[in-house]
Amino acid sequence: MPLDLVCPAGNLMSLKAAVDHGADAVYMGFRDNTNARAFPGLNFDEAQAAEGLRYAHDRGRRVLLALNTYPQPDNWPRWTQAIDSAARLGMDAVIVADAGLMRYAVKNHPRLRLHLSVQGSATSYEAINFYREHYGIQRAVLPRVLSLPQVENVVKNTEVEIELFGFGGLCVMVEGRCLLSSYCTGESPNSAGVCSPAKAVQWKETPTGLESRLNGVLLDRYGKDEKAGYPTLCKGRFEVAGETYYAIEEPTSLNTLDLLPEMLAMGIAAIKIEGRQRSPAYVAQVTRVWRAAIDAVKQNADGFKAMPGWHAELNKLSEGQSHTLGAYHRPWK
Amino acid sequence: MPNLAVPVPVSRLVARLPAQPPSLVFCLLANRVLWPALLQLDWQPLVGRRYAIRVKDLGLTFRFKVTPRGFAADGGAPELSISASARDFALLMSRREDPDTLFFSRRLVSEGDTELGLVVKNLLDALDPDAVLRRLPQPLAYAARRLMAG
Numbered sequence: 411m412p413l414d415l416v417c418p419a420g421n422l423m424s425l426k427a428a429v430d431h432g433a434d435a436v437y438m439g440f441r442d443n444t445n446a447r448a449f450p451g452l453n454f455d456e457a458q459a460a461e462g463l464r465y466a467h468d469r470g471r472r473v474l475l476a477l478n479t480y481p482q483p484d485n486w487p488r489w490t491q492a493i494d495s496a497a498r499l500g501m502d503a504v505i506v507a508d509a510g511l512m513r514y515a516v517k518n519h520p521r522l523r524l525h526l527s528v529q530g531s532a533t534s535y536e537a538i539n540f541y542r543e544h545y546g547i548q549r550a551v552l553p554r555v556l557s558l559p560q561v562e563n564v565v566k567n568t569e570v571e572i573e574l575f576g577f578g579g580l581c582v583m584v585e586g587r588c589l590l591s592s593y594c595t596g597e598s599p600n601s602a603g604v605c606s607p608a609k610a611v612q613w614k615e616t617p618t619g620l621e622s623r624l625n626g627v628l629l630d631r632y633g634k635d636e637k638a639g640y641p642t643l644c645k646g647r648f649e650v651a652g653e654t655y656y657a658i659e660e661p662t663s664l665n666t667l668d669l670l671p672e673m674l675a676m677g678i679a680a681i682k683i684e685g686r687q688r689s690p691a692y693v694a695q696v697t698r699v700w701r702a703a704i705d706a707v708k709q710n711a712d713g714f715k716a717m718p719g720w721h722a723e724l725n726k727l728s729e730g731q732s733h734t735l736g737a738y739h740r741p742w743k
Numbered sequence: 744m745p746n747l748a749v750p751v752p753v754s755r756l757v758a759r760l761p762a763q764p765p766s767l768v769f770c771l772l773a774n775r776v777l778w779p780a781l782l783q784l785d786w787q788p789l790v791g792r793r794y795a796i797r798v799k800d801l802g803l804t805f806r807f808k809v810t811p812r813g814f815a816a817d818g819g820a821p822e823l824s825i826s827a828s829a830r831d832f833a834l835l836m837s838r839r840e841d842p843d844t845l846f847f848s849r850r851l852v853s854e855g856d857t858e859l860g861l862v863v864k865n866l867l868d869a870l871d872p873d874a875v876l877r878r879l880p881q882p883l884a885y886a887a888r889r890l891m892a893g
Contacts, residue, residue, distance in 0.1 A: 451865030
């Protein structure tokens with residue numbers, strides 16, 4: 411089916427919220443740095459993953475496991491064990507970025523379905539077809555840097571299913587290759603599993619505003635009524651040549667509700683919602699809105715119009731000041 | 744002449760009352776309602792740390808620590824302070840509002856140990872509401888379910 415709704419789950423309650431509110435598939439991670447949301451207290455141990463799978467499968471939905479960080483030589487077995495666990499548990503697919511892990515999966519669990527993670531940073535059909543030929547990947551999640559016509563060009567030239575991000579926080583989107591935060595923390599998000607490790611983050615109310623710091627480096631200072639954002643280096647405000655502004659990236663959220671007819675027409679297989687770090691309340695709210703929108707566009711693509719109520723509900727949940735169509739809608743290439 | 748001396752444990756308790764009745768009541772309730780549900784989860788990282796919850800509009804502050812046996816009132820300097828209005832705490836507890844949403848919009852303030860804050864947030868998110876509601880007296884559980892249903 412085109413336009414499958416793929417929703418995030420950081421715990422069992424979120425998984426149930428996603429399934430109950432109409433997700434076609436839910437994606438999760440294990441409780442370690444084998445995935446890119448390695449926050450303390452978040453994610454699933456094997457027993458919880460098994461319970462989540464049972465809950466979803468009983469209701470005809472699928473569960474995907476994110477194994478989207480890059481193993482290092484000294485910890486390689488942790489990632490291969492995660493692949494083994496995924497196969498044993500009966501995950502419907504694993505979302506993988508590292509080619510070595512794909513090779514391991516193909517050799518040891520040939521029936522395990524592979525999705526190429528956004529962290530794999532494949533933006534061209536040539537790259538995606540390479541992964542298809544060598545590892546048999548069935549789906550690729552596209553990095554959030556392509557315009558819609560570029561996405562369409564990819565879709566037309568590959569038999570691999572294409573999944574697009576539809577909603578959630580954005581970053582500088584050098585996905586899978588960003589080392590920015592390691593300059594502050596010494597940890598790369600691609601191997602440690604987070605951009606801003608919680609142990610390195612400080613929040614402090616000061617007379618001049620709410621300050622966020624990463625390992626002592628001032629990221630931002632929010633005025634009294636200013637909306638705050640996640641404490642990541644790429645979304646900080648810095649003084650450059652005497653001016654203080656978002657020197658790298660403004661904190662914004664992606665919201666592509668308005669593009670659903672185009673996405674349906676070009677044969678996008680799935681829409682991904684960002685936010686495994688968010689609560690069951692977020693998952694329930696976002697899933698409800700996107701379920702309604704996807705059902706509406708499938709029923710009548712030509713007459714589709716995003717309801718103002720949907721936008722209002724999604725705006726409330728977002729990080730930063732504004733929503734954007736991201737690169738999908740940019741005129742330049 | 745009967746012995747009117749108050750037993751030592753009781754007098755100790757009473758001596759503490761004027762200083763921290765809200766914290767004591769909070770811990771009493773939390774131990775009854777929340778603790779059994781927390782025991783189903785990975786609660787150990789909470790132990791031995793000091794917390795403060797401030798309900799800003801009511802001028803109430805609950806100060807406590809978590810021990811291996813549950814919540815205990817404690818006046819020491821908190822390692823994690825969480826502040827919000829009574830309404831926003833109710834929205835959070837009833838799962839009608841997302842903590843990050845409240846944090847972005849500055850309605851929820853978390854100060855102190857960020858890692859501990861995330862542990863607390865993620866534990867509360869992982870709590871099964873039914874496991875908590877089961878511990879409440881019937882009328883309260885009914886009211887809470889009504890609140891959660893919006």
